[in-house]
Amino acid sequence: MHISDGLLAAPVWAGLGAVSAASVSLISRRVAGRLEEGRAPLLGVMGAFVFAAQMINFPVAAGTSGHLVGSALLAAVLGPGAASLVMTAILLVQALVFQDGGILALGANVFNMALVGVWAGYLPYRHLAATGWRTGGVFLGGLTSVIAASCLAILELRLSIPVHNAIVTASLGWFLVSALIEGAITAAVFQSMQRMNPGWVEARPGGASRIRGVLAAGAVLLASVGAVLASSLPDGLEKLLEDAGAASLARTLVSTPLADYEVQFLASPWIRTAGAGLAGLAIIFSVCALGARYVRRKNGGQSR
Amino acid sequence: MEPLIRVRNLRYRYPDGTQALNGVDFDLYPGESVALLGGNGSGKTTFLLHLNGLLHGDGEVVISGFPVRKENFREIRRRIGFVFQDADDQLFMPTVRDDVAFGLINSGLEAGAASRRAGELLTQMGMSESAAKAPFHLSGGEKRRVALAGVLALQPEVLVLDEPTTSLDPPAQRDLVEVLNRLNLSKVMTTHDVGFARAVATRAVFFDKGRIVSVGTVDEVAGNHRWQL
């Protein structure tokens, strides 16, 4: 989902532009430090491969077809740092040559797809690659990367443009379908690659844990979908948090540092909702992280 | 006289277990142009890749007195000018002029001077009008000329060509023969085209299963192995 120029509010594109520029420059330096001589073309050619692979149709159902997005596949093949860099290069070329996505919006698109999308796709794979659920890891990676990227995009657009809640909620269903398709395509391509040449998709050394892999995917999924729902169903989430006795804590956490500023902006129900949503996310993440830690301890801390 | 290339008992096995070279002996003396004939998978290209250290097998490979080892790569790669089979692999820079200047800049020339020198070389090759173009706008024959210019820029002692006539139409092939014969350089080339070999090479060797199994003039070697249509 490439956001084009003219839609995002200035604080959104400027803020995400700054975050993405800093992250990509850091990643670029780290990847450059580890790259073997003469390997930069590989990254460029892999970017061209993802572009070209998008021309191959995968029949889905009733005459419709999907195509590869590629963040999770790149993350599995190249590792997350190099994959982020390649995805950024893809987005840059798409914006300039094909006007797919804007230039001011590039920061937001990079943040959604090249940074969060790649890492969200990498997390499940990283934990499942060395277990028997390798293909499952790739499937989950494809799924989570698309869910995370599209949910972020819709949140950013919603921060910038007034949009009815119903439209936002309805788009979630569409995201879920495209994410499932991307997961299935990524897994199918990955399996074919493995059959053709196992050397292409060698597992990197890393913690092998089925539970952590599934938890990571679940956390990304809950966080993404939760954030979108939180932005459109304020009462539901706030009520849920209240029932859990967490709403007052969340409100204190979110509003205290800002309480002195009586800016109208902050008083808007949207921001309160977003605050509650973020608090909810923090809670979901903490629960998953604690769960993962518990599992790791139970396994004797051999992973990592 | 010292040979430009001296290879003794070269063996190489690919990581997947294929034994590609099985004891190759080869010498190239100044002024010689040798065609490597042989079937697909007989080891010709693998052999070429050993001449500047892109692959490293067991045995001895010496270029103008320098054994092919990492510390000699600079000297060796300057002396061996490698023209790859697919010109698209070789023309990786954004513009034709930048591509010809690539090796010059790596050899220490300042960017402006390299660019001017690249312009001169392109003029010699009759390609000056394409200097600012992106490589993918060129025809197959033009790409081959630019690839050659980029290699000649480094003033090599030996020109190594892997299937240079691939995907060239007959006029472009004739054109290539003319360019190559004008160059006062020793050459090693793999080819399936006996006519081309006859036009450019002074002698030929025949590869089979990773070994050189016969040597002689192009016609003798091609005749021995019924290597024509």
Place this chain on the structure above:
Amino acid sequence: MKRPVLESWAGGDSFLHRRHAAVKLIAVLVLLAAISTSGAGPVGLLAGFGVPLAVGVALSGLPPAGLLKRVLMVMAFSISFSAAAWMTAGPGRGAVLLSKSALSALSILLLAGTTPMHRILDTMGRLGAPSLLVEVAQYLYRYLFVIAGKAVQMRHAAACRGGWRWGASAGAAAALFGASYTRAENVRRAMLSRGAAGIANTAHSPATAADFALGGVLVAYIAGARLAWNL
């Protein structure tokens, strides 16, 4: 894959084509930021930014109809969101979004239609973009059409045998990966053969007085218009 029409547009020659890439890149960023932060209504936007962009189109020598067609193609995405904004916050808000999207798209097209891609990337590197990112993007663009050509052949082959099936598509994608991987390995060899390193240090020419004049006029116009008409 058909080579984008921008590729041939960028190869042309006009006042705008001859301007320094750095000046054009910065000018477009300033223009985009001004469009994005403008508080004007749709009429003000179209008048205030449409006029300088029309002058740009005239100076670029690019076909206006072709530009318009491409702007509309880009708008496909914006139209749905403008419609959503229209339904939620009234027609005025939707019209503002549509105008801003169209003007932004035209600005980007003027840059990409008058500057070769490799020049834009090279300039980004000079202006501080991470060098490895620029290098990767250069290789990506260089081999995009080579590898896409393979994908087109696969599409033809699939069509001749009755269209894509799921397994065949996955196999084709994997084969495409293999071809790309081999390509990258060959490029590495060619690069090492000519002394390695990577893309850097290509020669470039300095900006001229005309370049500075173009940038200066644009910035002065935007600043003046914002002060005078609250554009």
